[in-house]
Amino acid sequence: MDPIAAERRHRAFLATAQLRYAWQFRQRGCAGVDDPVAVDVPPGWYGPLERLFEQVEQVLPAAERGGFRWRRLRSRQGVLEVAYDGVRESVSPLVATARETAAVTCERCGRPGARREVAGSHAVSCRRYYLDRLLSRHPGGETGVRQWWATPQPGLGGRSPAAVVQNGAPPEVLIEQALRLAMPATPRLNGAHRQRLQGVWPVLSEAFGDGLRSLRLAEFDPARGPGATLIGLMAGEADSPAQAAAVNRLARNGFSDLRLRLVGQRDLARPARASDPWSCMLAVEASVTIPRHQPSLPPFAR
Numbered sequence: 001m002d003p004i005a006a007e008r009r010h011r012a013f014l015a016t017a018q019l020r021y022a023w024q025f026r027q028r029g030c031a032g033v034d035d036p037v038a039v040d041v042p043p044g045w046y047g048p049l050e051r052l053f054e055q056v057e058q059v060l061p062a063a064e065r066g067g068f069r070w071r072r073l074r075s076r077q078g079v080l081e082v083a084y085d086g087v088r089e090s091v092s093p094l095v096a097t098a099r100e101t102a103a104v105t106c107e108r109c110g111r112p113g114a115r116r117e118v119a120g121s122h123a124v125s126c127r128r129y130y131l132d133r134l135l136s137r138h139p140g141g142e143t144g145v146r147q148w149w150a151t152p153q154p155g156l157g158g159r160s161p162a163a164v165v166q167n168g169a170p171p172e173v174l175i176e177q178a179l180r181l182a183m184p185a186t187p188r189l190n191g192a193h194r195q196r197l198q199g200v201w202p203v204l205s206e207a208f209g210d211g212l213r214s215l216r217l218a219e220f221d222p223a224r225g226p227g228a229t230l231i232g233l234m235a236g237e238a239d240s241p242a243q244a245a246a247v248n249r250l251a252r253n254g255f256s257d258l259r260l261r262l263v264g265q266r267d268l269a270r271p272a273r274a275s276d277p278w279s280c281m282l283a284v285e286a287s288v289t290i291p292r293h294q295p296s297l298p299p300f301a302r
């Protein structure tokens with residue numbers, strides 16, 4: 001959708017909600033200061049939010065509406081943020097449900113989706129929207145993308161991606177191609193980088209034990225400043241408490257500049273199908289191994 005049409009649709013969504021549920025959108029902040037409700041949500045989430053407004057109207061009788069208003073409704077990195085004034089116990093489960101629904105609803109079209117990363121930015125996407133987000137990082141720019149859509153491929157039975165996508169969601173092979181095209185340059189590590197990064201091994205071995213099979217570094221460009229993606233290849237699935245603990249350990253040991261991503265080794269064969277396709281493809285195509293032990297060098301090379 002073009003930006004003007006999207007803006008018009010957003011205004012229509014907001015105007016309708018403000019008209020129908022005026023009391024939820026009171027523009028009154030603390031101490032009478034004018035403080036409009038901040039609404040910045042993508043079109044795919046209009047449905048879940050309209051349901052939320054309607055349900056809040058149902059659970060709060062007119063006598064209990066004083067002081068209630070939405071303060072902020074917006075999407076941040078694929079997560080629906082909801083803040084409101086006026087504590088109402090009956091509202092919080094409704095907000096929780098809206099957030100859970102948004103987490104599996106494509107931000108662009110409202111069809112089922114998953115929260116997926118593209119170069120550090122997260123959004124809940126269906127397969128088609130995810131493909132478009134990946135293609136926006138095509139190294140050939142808009143011309144490259146147009147060519148890609150129009151070029152027939154033997155792997156697609158001689159059809160072009162455009163023809164294939166007309167008949168439904170993009171197949172895995174197209175997502176995989178777009179992932180490959182969108183990959184950043186593979187990092188080059190000098191001796192000092194490598195030596196520092198080897199310090200990550202003992203920290204993460206303590207967190208994951210033998211579950212951690214190898215470590216790779218991606219999205220690292222010293223010329224652009226600090227920050228890089230650290231990919232842990234795991235024998236099995238890592239649970240989120242273990243991951244959170246590992247992130248804390250890294251920070252305590254001076255590695256807070258590294259974004260830790262865990263990838264199951266089995267997923268490497270089919271990145272488009274993994275829960276984190278971006279990190280998976282980084283591991284396959286655009287990363288370097290961090291060796292576990294410092295190689296023993298002859299004395300003159302030290």
Ligand SMILES: [Zn+2]
Nearest residue numbers: 106109126129
């Ligand atoms: Zn979609």
